[in-house]
Amino acid sequence: MSIGRVWLVGAGPGDPELLTLRAVRALAQADVVLVDDLVDERILAHTRPGTRVIGVGKRGGCASTPQRFIEALMLREAAAGHCVVRLKGGDPFLFGRGGEELSRLRAAGVAVEVVPGVTSGMAAATAVGVSLTHRDASPGVVFVTGHEKDGASRVDWAALARCGLTLVVYMGVANAQRIARALIDGGLAPDTPCAAVQSATRAEQRLATAPLEALAQRMTDAGIASPAILVIGETARAAALAAEAEDHAARSVAVAS
Numbered sequence: 001m002s003i004g005r006v007w008l009v010g011a012g013p014g015d016p017e018l019l020t021l022r023a024v025r026a027l028a029q030a031d032v033v034l035v036d037d038l039v040d041e042r043i044l045a046h047t048r049p050g051t052r053v054i055g056v057g058k059r060g061g062c063a064s065t066p067q068r069f070i071e072a073l074m075l076r077e078a079a080a081g082h083c084v085v086r087l088k089g090g091d092p093f094l095f096g097r098g099g100e101e102l103s104r105l106r107a108a109g110v111a112v113e114v115v116p117g118v119t120s121g122m123a124a125a126t127a128v129g130v131s132l133t134h135r136d137a138s139p140g141v142v143f144v145t146g147h148e149k150d151g152a153s154r155v156d157w158a159a160l161a162r163c164g165l166t167l168v169v170y171m172g173v174a175n176a177q178r179i180a181r182a183l184i185d186g187g188l189a190p191d192t193p194c195a196a197v198q199s200a201t202r203a204e205q206r207l208a209t210a211p212l213e214a215l216a217q218r219m220t221d222a223g224i225a226s227p228a229i230l231v232i233g234e235t236a237r238a239a240a241l242a243a244e245a246e247d248h249a250a251r252s253v254a255v256a257s
């Protein structure tokens with residue numbers, strides 16, 4: 001029996017130009033591509049004609065593909081000798097279950113290659129002019145999920161409130177109010193600058209900025225929805241400046257026209 005191979009590939013945050021050259025090479029070799037729903041369709045232009053593309057998205061609340069099914073599908077395709085690309089949003093190992101897929105495939109004796117991707121937390125910050133670390137503002141950065149399984153958080157928000165590092169929250173839209181509350185209760189200043197970036201690097205990218213105590217309300221008012229990244233910390237002040245500059249530019253254009 002011929003055994004194919006599987007590539008676990010990071011597709012980056014959205015903009016197809018943020019794909020790596022190695023991701024492009026993997027796509028060009030693929031017989032079958034399994035795609036998450038946050039992956040931009042234009043990325044599939046790098047596949048050969050005739051490559052099978054299978055959507056295996058699982059957005060919260062919508063029709064979802066069970067993880068077991070995805071893993072079984074990859075194993076079956078690899079066992080049939082096919083070159084399989086599992087294309088995942090951002091980086092495959094950051095909140096992407098790529099680690100679970102890697103162990104399952106390796107346990108089955110399938111050759112796996114992992115291709116890193118630009119993670120949305122970094123891309124969102126960069127896209128609004130925020131440097132996640134900064135000599136004057138933050139000596140480090142924490143990537144953390146705001147999604148709480150069964151309502152119980154495994155994240156020690158009080159510890160994060162005290163750590164003095166930039167916090168980058170994935171999947172945090174629904175719990176923004178609770179996260180802000182927990183951080184303030186843990187001792188983080190209520191006026192800590194924050195930015196919420198929706199659909200970073202895509203044409204529909206949107207930014208809302210607010211002090212921590214007003215973040216959730218500001219996001220609601222601005223209609224910020226998933227997928228979005230929350231950046232919390234002194235470094236996010238630069239986003240507020242960027243937003244002001246954008247507003248100012250928009251007003252100048254309006255006055256001029």
Ligand code: SAH
Binds near residue numbers: 038090171
């Ligand atoms: N592996 C992915 C994260 C998957 S979890 C990565 O490395 O980026 C899904 C979450 O990622 C979303 O809820 C949202 O918080 C974030 N996300 C993904 N793409 C995004 C984008 N273009 N803009 C803002 N947030 C994004």
